[in-house]
Amino acid sequence: MKKLILLSLVISQVAWAGCNVKSASRLANEHRVGNIENLVKHKGQDNCTVEFDIDVDGKTYHLKESERGLEQVESLCYYARERARKNLLLDLGGDFRTEAITTCKEGDTPPLKLKIGDTILETEVGPSPIKKTFKHKGTTCRMFQEHLTVDRKLQTYNGVICQIDNSDTNWLIVDKW
Numbered sequence: 001m002k003k004l005i006l007l008s009l010v011i012s013q014v015a016w017a018g019c020n021v022k023s024a025s026r027l028a029n030e031h032r033v034g035n036i037e038n039l040v041k042h043k044g045q046d047n048c049t050v051e052f053d054i055d056v057d058g059k060t061y062h063l064k065e066s067e068r069g070l071e072q073v074e075s076l077c078y079y080a081r082e083r084a085r086k087n088l089l090l091d092l093g094g095d096f097r098t099e100a101i102t103t104c105k106e107g108d109t110p111p112l113k114l115k116i117g118d119t120i121l122e123t124e125v126g127p128s129p130i131k132k133t134f135k136h137k138g139t140t141c142r143m144f145q146e147h148l149t150v151d152r153k154l155q156t157y158n159g160v161i162c163q164i165d166n167s168d169t170n171w172l173i174v175d176k177w
Helices: 002-016 073-092
Strands: 019-028 033-043 047-056 059-068 095-104 133-136 139-150 153-163 171-176
Touching: 033 073, 047 073, 059 073
Parallel strands: none
Antiparallel strands: 019 095, 033 047, 047 059, 133 139, 139 153, 153 171
8 A cells, every 4th residue: 555655656746747837826905994983092201002993894893002112192192003003904814815727748847937828827927007807809808017137127017918718717918018
């Protein structure tokens, strides 16, 4: 039995040798955040502690944070309020999405620079400042940005990707500039 397991592991490693595995993931942090309510400030000579309620995605959270320093007390209260709010949003996280494509071809190597005609995962390229998707000949498309370092200089490329066969994972680079 041990020999069979060992043999299957060796065969699977040989089978993967000519394959290109692409994976990408993204954490989306989009929340509906309401106004700060019931704000109470406890001011000291060199500190401020704030307590307040805030509504995020329809749920109310009660937060408390303090700040010390040599600045004006009102500034310390502002910093404490902002830190409490930001820490809450970091702790809430968001939707985590991961994708993977495995392609096996003899002599296949991953491209160093993406080009028109490449099949990629949607999250392999960054979002464009223009975040809207659009339809072209019945296919969902979106713009993207790719950042590459060329001769020690950061270069930004823009382009368009479209879904292949309405698949969530496979996208085709149709234009790049």
